Amino acid sequence: MALSLGWHIVVASLGVGFPLVILIAEAIGLRRHDPVATELARRWSKALTVLFAVGAVSGTILSFELGILWPGLMGTFGDVWGLPFAIEGIAFFVEAIFLGIYLYGWDRLSPRAHLLAGIPIPIAGIASAWFVVTANAWMNQPRGFDVARYLATGEVVDVDPWAAMFNPATPPQTTHMILAALMVSGFTVAAVYAYGMLRGRADRYHRLGFAIPFALAAVVTPVQIGVGDWAARFLAENQPVKFAALEAVQETGPDVPLTVGGIVIDGEVRYGIEIPGALSWLAERDTGAVVAGLEEVPPEDRPPVAVVRTAFQLMVASGFFLLGVAVWSAVVWVRRRRAPRSRWFLRAGLVAGPLAVVALEAGWVATEVGRQPWIVYEVMRVSEAVTTAPGIRYGYYALVVVYAALTVTTVAVLRRQSRPVRARYVPGPGPGDGAGTAPRGAPG
Amino acid sequence: MSLELAAIGLMWVGLTLYALFAGADFGGGLLDLVAGDARRGAPRRARLEHSVGPIWEANHVWLIFVLVVFWTGFPAAFAPTMATLYVPLTAAAVGIILRGSAFAMRKSTEGLTLSRLFGALFALSSVITPFFLGTVAGAVASGRVPADGRGDHVGSWWNPTSVFTGVLAVLVCGFLAAVYVCRDAEREGEGDLVAWFRARALVLAALVGVVVVSGIAVVAADAPAVAAELTGRGLPVVALAVVAGCAALVLVWQGRFVAARLAAGAAVASVLWAWGLAQYPYLLVDQLTIEQAAGSEATLRAMVWSLGVGTVLFVPPLVWLLRATQQGQLASSEGMETLAEQLEGDEDR
Numbered sequence: 140m141a142l143s144l145g146w147h148i149v150v151a152s153l154g155v156g157f158p159l160v161i162l163i164a165e166a167i168g169l170r171r172h173d174p175v176a177t178e179l180a181r182r183w184s185k186a187l188t189v190l191f192a193v194g195a196v197s198g199t200i201l202s203f204e205l206g207i208l209w210p211g212l213m214g215t216f217g218d219v220w221g222l223p224f225a226i227e228g229i230a231f232f233v234e235a236i237f238l239g240i241y242l243y244g245w246d247r248l249s250p251r252a253h254l255l256a257g258i259p260i261p262i263a264g265i266a267s268a269w270f271v272v273t274a275n276a277w278m279n280q281p282r283g284f285d286v287a288r289y290l291a292t293g294e295v296v297d298v299d300p301w302a303a304m305f306n307p308a309t310p311p312q313t314t315h316m317i318l319a320a321l322m323v324s325g326f327t328v329a330a331v332y333a334y335g336m337l338r339g340r341a342d343r344y345h346r347l348g349f350a351i352p353f354a355l356a357a358v359v360t361p362v363q364i365g366v367g368d369w370a371a372r373f374l375a376e377n378q379p380v381k382f383a384a385l386e387a388v389q390e391t392g393p394d395v396p397l398t399v400g401g402i403v404i405d406g407e408v409r410y411g412i413e414i415p416g417a418l419s420w421l422a423e424r425d426t427g428a429v430v431a432g433l434e435e436v437p438p439e440d441r442p443p444v445a446v447v448r449t450a451f452q453l454m455v456a457s458g459f460f461l462l463g464v465a466v467w468s469a470v471v472w473v474r475r476r477r478a479p480r481s482r483w484f485l486r487a488g489l490v491a492g493p494l495a496v497v498a499l500e501a502g503w504v505a506t507e508v509g510r511q512p513w514i515v516y517e518v519m520r521v522s523e524a525v526t527t528a529p530g531i532r533y534g535y536y537a538l539v540v541v542y543a544a545l546t547v548t549t550v551a552v553l554r555r556q557s558r559p560v561r562a563r564y565v566p567g568p569g570p571g572d573g574a575g576t577a578p579r580g581a582p583g
Numbered sequence: 584m585s586l587e588l589a590a591i592g593l594m595w596v597g598l599t600l601y602a603l604f605a606g607a608d609f610g611g612g613l614l615d616l617v618a619g620d621a622r623r624g625a626p627r628r629a630r631l632e633h634s635v636g637p638i639w640e641a642n643h644v645w646l647i648f649v650l651v652v653f654w655t656g657f658p659a660a661f662a663p664t665m666a667t668l669y670v671p672l673t674a675a676a677v678g679i680i681l682r683g684s685a686f687a688m689r690k691s692t693e694g695l696t697l698s699r700l701f702g703a704l705f706a707l708s709s710v711i712t713p714f715f716l717g718t719v720a721g722a723v724a725s726g727r728v729p730a731d732g733r734g735d736h737v738g739s740w741w742n743p744t745s746v747f748t749g750v751l752a753v754l755v756c757g758f759l760a761a762v763y764v765c766r767d768a769e770r771e772g773e774g775d776l777v778a779w780f781r782a783r784a785l786v787l788a789a790l791v792g793v794v795v796v797s798g799i800a801v802v803a804a805d806a807p808a809v810a811a812e813l814t815g816r817g818l819p820v821v822a823l824a825v826v827a828g829c830a831a832l833v834l835v836w837q838g839r840f841v842a843a844r845l846a847a848g849a850a851v852a853s854v855l856w857a858w859g860l861a862q863y864p865y866l867l868v869d870q871l872t873i874e875q876a877a878g879s880e881a882t883l884r885a886m887v888w889s890l891g892v893g894t895v896l897f898v899p900p901l902v903w904l905l906r907a908t909q910q911g912q913l914a915s916s917e918g919m920e921t922l923a924e925q926l927e928g929d930e931d932r
Contacts, residue, residue, distance in 0.1 A: 196683045199643040202650040203676040206665030210732060213654050214662025218878025221655025225886050228648045229893030235644065236900045243904070259900075298879030300886075526666060537673070541680045548684035 143204055146542055147197040148503055149496055150549075154194045154234075155268045155317065156324025157187050158261040160352045165257065167351065169250050175343050177250075179351070183328070184242055189552050191238060193545065198231075200538070212514055212524035215295060219284050220277045222300040223270040230267035234260055265317055272316045276308035279378060279506075281515045289518065307377060311370040312506075318363040319502065323495045325356025326461065330492025333485045341480075350478050353488060356495070357465035364462055367455075368421070375422035378516065379431035380440065381509035384447040386418055388432045395419045395430040400452070403445040406433075442511040450504040457498035464491050587877040589887045590656035591866070594649055595859050599852045601645035603759065606752075606851065608642055610760025612682065612709020613753060614783060615702065628702070630776050631760075634767045643679065655886055659730070660866045660876035667734030668722055671715035678712030710753055717752030721745030724858060725806035726868035743805040747798040754794060755851055758787040762831065762847045766840035781835060784843075788832045808868055812861035820860055824853035 161183045168177030202224075206213050237259040244253045277283070283303025285296050332349035374382040382388075387408050388395060397418040401411025416426030423430075433441050464487045471479040514521045611631045618624035618631070654661040665672065685704035718740040725744040728734050739745075761784035768776040803810040813821055827850035834843035864872045877883060 192683065195643050196680055199647050199679055200676050202647045203672055206650065206654060206661060207669045207672055207676075210662040210666040213665070214658050214732075217654040217658025217661055218656070218882040221651060221658070221878075222882060222885050222889065224651040225648075225655055226889050226893065228644065228651055229890065229897065231647075232644055232893075233897045233900070236897055236904055240900060240904050295879075298881050300879075300882045526669065537677045538680075541677050541684070545680055545684045 143197060143200050143538065143542070145500055145503070146546070147194065147201055148499060149323065150190055150194040150197060151268070151271075152320035152323040152499060153190050153327070154187070155261070155264040155320040156322075156355075157183065157190065157328065158234075158238075158257070158264055159321065160324055160328055160355055161187065162254065162257050162261060163355060164347075164351050165254050169254055173347075175347055176351070179344070179348050181245060184238075184245075186553055188238065188242060189549065191235070193549050195231075195235075196545070208526050209514070209524045210526055212519065215519070215524075216281075216284075216515065219281075219295060219298050219300065219303050220274050223273045223304050227267045227270040230263045230270060234263035234267065237263065265320075268317050268320055269313045270304075272313045273304045273306070273309045275506075276312040277303050277306050278514065279312070279381075279510060279516050280306040280308040281518050282306040286518060308373065311366065311373045314366050315363070315370045315502075318359050318366055319499050321359045322356045322363060322461065323499050325352040325354075325359065326488075326495035327352075327492040329353035329356065330489050333488035333492075337482065337485050337489065346478070349485075349488065353468065353478075356461070356491075357468055360458075360461050360465040364458060367458065372422060375430070378510075380433065380436055381442065381447075381506075382422065383431055383433045383435075384442045384444050384509050385451040385505060387444050387448045388418070388430055390434055391429065391432040393419065393427050393429045395422075395428075397421065403448050406444050408448070440512060442509050447505055447509045450501040450508065453501035454498045454505060457494045457501065460494055461491055461498070464488065586880060586883045586887060587656070587873050590652060590877070590883050591859075591873050593887065593890055594652040594656065595856065597645050597648040597652060599855050601642070601649060602755075602851055602855060603848050604645065605642040606713065606756040607759040607763045608756075609682075609709045609713045609753075610756035610758065611764070612706045613757035614760055614764070614780070616706035616710065617783070621699065626773075626776060627779060630764060630768055630771075630773065630780075634764050652886070652890075656878055656883055657866055657873070657876040658878050660871050663730055663732030663734070663870075664719075664723065664728050664867065666732035667728045667736070667739050668719050670736055671718045671722075671740045675712050675715040675719075678708040678715065682708035682712060709756075713752040713756045714749040715740075717749035718745035720752070720858070721748035721806075724748070724802075724809045724862060724868060726808060726870065728867045728870065730867060730870040743801045747794070747801045751791065751794055751798065754787055754791045755854075758784060758791055759847055759851065761787055762835060762840065762843050765835065766844060769838075769840055777838075781838070784835045785832065788828070788835070791828070806868070808865075809858070809861045812863075813857060815861075816863070817857040817861040820853050820857040824850050824857060827853060 161180050164176045164183065165180035167173060168175075168180060237256060241253070241257045241260060244256055248256060281303070283299045283301070283306070288294060288296055329349050329352040332345045335345045336349065371382065371385070374385070386395075386398065387403050387406065389406060394416045395418040396413040396415045398408045398411035398413050401408045403409075419428040419430055420426045422428055433444065464484075467484060467487070468479055471477070471484075510516055512520050512522070514524045611634070615628055615631055618627040653664075682705060685701045685708060721742070721744040722728055722734075722739045725742065727739040727742065727745075761780050765777055765780045765784060768780055799810075802813070827846050831843050831846035831850055834840070834846055862868050864874065866873045866876045
């Protein structure tokens with residue numbers, strides 16, 4: 140399940156953010172009569188088709204797995220939190236139809252009509268991300284049924300699917316995820332062209348191919364840092380155990396320091412740099428504020444701290460690196476009115492792609508593992524939801540193999556797609572062509 | 584009561600669309616398997632590949648839809664079904680991924696050995712997936728999924744009815760694909776290929792007939808509850824399935840492929856609805872009725888309404904896309920982009 144989700148989250152993020160990048164390129168091509176930007180949009184729309192098909196396959200598998208692996212969860216709460224999945228299906232379908240029109244219409248619609256036909260694609264993509272993440276938010280803040288009654292008798296009554304969908308965790312979580320999808324799309328696509336430029340292909344095609352997605356991601360990044368802070372403060376208030384695990388805070392107390400770096404040994408952070416009172420300030424905007432520690436709950440209700448904190452640190456570190464790259468480009472832009480061109484910047488831009496994926500995966504690990512041992516926070520434990528079927532592990536092995544195959548395929552197809560276009564720019568495909576755009580399909 | 588019926592109806596609509604669209608997709612793999620050696624089979628495989636591109640994987644959205652409506656609307660039946668039938672369901676899931684990746688992989692590899700290997704994987708997984716999905720239907724219809732989810736992990740799907748429905752699913756998929764590709768090949772003026780696919784469509788239709796006739800005895804003995812209603816309440820729809828199936832056979836014989844597509848689709852759809860009618864009011868035969876399995880009324884109402892609003896949203900652009908692709912094909916002779924072509928193939932069914 141984790142493997143499938145970890146895979147799907149990357150492909151789905153690209154499905155959400157990539158269309159926006161494509162539309163921006165097309166709009167630039169239209170406004171400035173820039174054939175290079177239009178060509179980029181055209182090329183990207185084909186890569187998007189592949190990613191979209193792959194996303195459909197991995198999404199199918201997930202809906203199987205929800206039932207096969209978590210019969211306890213689905214049987215008990217299927218009607219409480221199922222609604223957003225149904226609506227997400229519609230949004231996905233709308234996205235597919237307009238993607239069809241968009242691809243089909245390149246040579247048939249007027250440029251303006253074509254651009255308009257593309258607009259529903261990112262809207263539907265963002266909508267489907269929103270709906271799916273509300274379901275995950277529900278696992279953190281279960282609402283929409285009588286919780287007390289369930290805990291007492293095991294009966295699920297007074298079901299209100301809308302209350303479940305609009306649970307308190309929904310606003311911060313959905314915002315955080317959608318922005319993350321935009322960042323992942325922008326930085327990974329830009330990284331492909333950064334690689335191309337580092338290999339000496341610094342033509343306008345590559346410069347623009349870098350600048351458009353990078354600009355989107357760079358604008359989103361500072362906003363995301365703010366949203367991340369909002370999400371963290373939400374946790375401090377509503378899921379204090381997870382918040383404590385993110386920072387490996389054992390004891391409840393005031394003036395809690397923020398520890399940067401270091402490793403967790405026996406639940407304590409070693410070799411990190413402490414900033415006095417900073418964690419209290421982050422949680423409550425007051426350096427003297429009391430922060431709840433893991434000791435608030437019995438040991439069996441605590442998540443595995445080392446995993447959660449490491450993942451969280453990884454996400455935050457990657458996020459701040461991305462912010463640094465974004466600020467770098469902004470400074471150069473303000474001073475010289477052009478994107479930075481130094482090799483060091485391109486190297487940073489190249490690293491930003493994989494790091495955005497790392498941040499996405501690490502953030503997802505932090506939120507999921509941080510909720511342990513609960514699958515539905517303070518309502519149902521993972522052990523109550525998981526299947527007891529024998530031999531399920533063989534199914535898991537099979538899936539691992541098959542996912543490896545799917546990854547290789549996606550990369551191979553995207554590489555292959557990059558070839559004919561090269562041929563359009565360089566007469567006749569030369570040896571080694573296509574390597575420049577390979578990393579796009581490599582989802583960590 | 585009507586809410587539950589609306590929800591189960593939606594689920595069956597999704598199931599029908601999945602069977603029709605993804606069915607032809609899987610069937611393409613079966614035809615690929617029997618397309619002959621590398622040299623003679625090449626144009627046939629190229630035609631299949633052209634008609635059934637990677638974008639077809641998007642048809643799995645119908646399966647997702649079925650599963651989502653199932654667990655949201657009928658959680659009490661969903662959980663035991665998944666728990667009891669996890670073996671065929673996992674196999675089908677593996678088949679779905681393997682299929683998509685092997686297909687794309689074969690396209691992007693050069694060299695005969697590798698493309699043979701991936702081709703074989705693609706074809707094999709195209710057969711495995713509908714077979715196992717078919718066995719799931721058989722397991723439910725023959726009352727082998729107990730409400731507590733503690734069904735036999737092997738016997739539930741490896742039994743006379745399930746094997747029958749599994750084999751039937753594979754053959755029906757092949758038939759749908761052959762009929763579908765006939766029309767495509769005809770439009771492109773590929774006379775040899777039309778003849779080949781037409782012959783396969785006829786053979787598969789005959790096989791389906793044989794399997795169905797012998798299956799009657801199997802189902803009557805093994806799943807008496809459903810069998811009784813198939814000849815009772817379900818009889819008109821069963822009759823419709825027989826008529827449409829025979830009509831499809833005749834139309835393929837006469838070379839009227841557009842009409843044959845419609846008749847074949849109608850036949851497959853009627854079989855599914857006959858099954859649904861026959862096991863009404865049960866969702867899990869002899870175990871849980873639709874009403875007992877239904878989730879909360881508030882959720883059912885919210886779901887039915889959202890899906891209704893959603894349909895209003897996506898039907899107009901879908902109709903526009905279908906019309907545009909059909910018209911475009913008549914006028915277009917310019918070199919289309921490969922993917923756009925595959926997309927046309929996808930949408931003009």
